Amino acid sequence: MISIAISSVLKRLKIRSHLPSTSTTLASYSPVDGQLIAHVVQTTEASYQNQVEQANQAFSTWKQIPAPKRGEIVRQIGTALRAHKEDLGALVSYEMGKSLQEGYGEVQEMIDICDFAVGLSRQLYGLTTQSERPQHRMYEQWHPLGVVGIISAFNFPVAVWSWNAAIAWVCGNTCIWKPSEKTPITAEACQQLVQAVFTKNQIPQAVSCLIQGDASLGTLMANDSRIPLISATGSTRMGKSVAQAVATRLGKSILELGGNNAIIITQHTDLDTALLASIFGAIGTAGQRCTSTRRLIIHASIYEQFKQRLVKAYQQIRIGNPLDEKNHVGPLIDEQAVQTYLSTIEQCKKEGGKLVVEGGLLSGPNYPSSCYVKPCVVEMPPTSKITHQETFAPILYLMKYDTLEEAIAIQNHVPQGLSSAIMTLNLKEAEHFLSVNGSDCGIANVNIGTSGAEIGGAFGGEKETGGGRESGSDAWKAYMRRQTTTINFSDKLPLAQGIKFDL
Numbered sequence: 001m002i003s004i005a006i007s008s009v010l011k012r013l014k015i016r017s018h019l020p021s022t023s024t025t026l027a028s029y030s031p032v033d034g035q036l037i038a039h040v041v042q043t044t045e046a047s048y049q050n051q052v053e054q055a056n057q058a059f060s061t062w063k064q065i066p067a068p069k070r071g072e073i074v075r076q077i078g079t080a081l082r083a084h085k086e087d088l089g090a091l092v093s094y095e096m097g098k099s100l101q102e103g104y105g106e107v108q109e110m111i112d113i114c115d116f117a118v119g120l121s122r123q124l125y126g127l128t129t130q131s132e133r134p135q136h137r138m139y140e141q142w143h144p145l146g147v148v149g150i151i152s153a154f155n156f157p158v159a160v161w162s163w164n165a166a167i168a169w170v171c172g173n174t175c176i177w178k179p180s181e182k183t184p185i186t187a188e189a190c191q192q193l194v195q196a197v198f199t200k201n202q203i204p205q206a207v208s209c210l211i212q213g214d215a216s217l218g219t220l221m222a223n224d225s226r227i228p229l230i231s232a233t234g235s236t237r238m239g240k241s242v243a244q245a246v247a248t249r250l251g252k253s254i255l256e257l258g259g260n261n262a263i264i265i266t267q268h269t270d271l272d273t274a275l276l277a278s279i280f281g282a283i284g285t286a287g288q289r290c291t292s293t294r295r296l297i298i299h300a301s302i303y304e305q306f307k308q309r310l311v312k313a314y315q316q317i318r319i320g321n322p323l324d325e326k327n328h329v330g331p332l333i334d335e336q337a338v339q340t341y342l343s344t345i346e347q348c349k350k351e352g353g354k355l356v357v358e359g360g361l362l363s364g365p366n367y368p369s370s371c372y373v374k375p376c377v378v379e380m381p382p383t384s385k386i387t388h389q390e391t392f393a394p395i396l397y398l399m400k401y402d403t404l405e406e407a408i409a410i411q412n413h414v415p416q417g418l419s420s421a422i423m424t425l426n427l428k429e430a431e432h433f434l435s436v437n438g439s440d441c442g443i444a445n446v447n448i449g450t451s452g453a454e455i456g457g458a459f460g461g462e463k464e465t466g467g468g469r470e471s472g473s474d475a476w477k478a479y480m481r482r483q484t485t486t487i488n489f490s491d492k493l494p495l496a497q498g499i500k501f502d503l
Ligand code: NAD
Pocket: 151, 152, 153, 154, 155, 156, 160, 178, 179, 180, 181, 213, 214, 215, 216, 217, 218, 219, 222, 233, 234, 235, 236, 237, 238, 239, 241, 242, 255, 256, 257, 258, 259, 289, 290, 291, 390, 392, 418, 460, 461, 465
């Protein structure tokens, strides 16, 4: 049953759904049914300049608040998210097109990162080092950076922001967020929740700034020396542009870019687990996750058997309105994404691909927009160029291998390096995959697919994926500056290299 009344959801999330369409507003249409959700006010350049200024001023207040007290504010934000999980999850699903369960899951990730950040706010540890000089103490401490710019992609319209913002806040930074122009409403809803918490606690509003608009705003941020750190999530094309601009001014950046993730399925695999991991990874979020499984590299001895089971399983996939929990796959984000999906299938054919599960655009009463496509499976030669690109759609490539070294070479021989997995019950194979001769990705899993990640680990990838790390582990260090301190509590000043002055 599809029983979600989006207008009530918008009302409860305090979205101004009556804003008219003008040259200064940005419209958001749902890929689920093509309907207009609402307009938001687009940020002008003048307003952008003002907001960065405000964010800088707010920093001087926010950084003075002890970290555990900042953590308390983030705890309250987590509580507000818990209270609105269903509404926000439904809005994520409706605006982005992912399934309702994935929408709820995305909000749960936000809640989890708030919990993580609260704990972190009592840590942010620095090391104490043994000094070589008598009666000297050496240690390092961590200070906030200032304003952190967050540029986010459409496919995780809110979780990626929270991974950055929750950590950046407990570290003492203020944030300015530019969400994807394709998902402005969910961003607006988050900003409302955060601002309510700030108002209640008399925290300056500009600790969390939201700017709405297209890539030109992201370009302004990348070039803005008042923003010491830019955390940018999106395509490799975007990342290269942001990286250059930020590097020119010697700023810092965290880049979370495209993936081209593979699962190696060995002859020692539990086939049931491998099948489930492959399907979930390939069709989840309609293949629009940075960690989506795009390539299966299968041992020759089980290739045919696995292919047949996969083809059979694909017949069971239910495609349709993602708000209906019985469907597995919703729409792509927009018609442009559909065109890219269709042209990639054509390119696969040109490069010698053989479709074992046909793709195509879906139409009819069950598909209330022109963004629903069929997840497809193509047998491809591993050297084909198209398989070295990330196509943000449910297209799964099958490849065959004979030796594990060959499988790992195929897996690594792409420009991206985000997520990877091996499905094997053989310890030697698993350890080889995880060794220095194994996967070159930021994420390497055994008997778990490539898709998704827990917030407790550092998330990110190598090569064209950008090299950034976000979320758990010690990813917080990227949001702070390290200061090494030496304190002399002796009566002397021992100089380096034993140098003496006769003063
Ligand atoms: P996109 O690059 O088109 O846009 C992402 C964001 O960057 C948007 O807010 C956009 O307005 C902005 N932007 C675009 N060009 C810019 C520029 N030159 N300067 C500054 N800002 C610019 O990406 P998308 O289509 O929204 O998202 C899909 C991509 O994001 C995929 O490649 C996916 O793999 C990647 N992604 C990566 C991760 C990760 O953690 N590695 C997570 C989610 C998505």
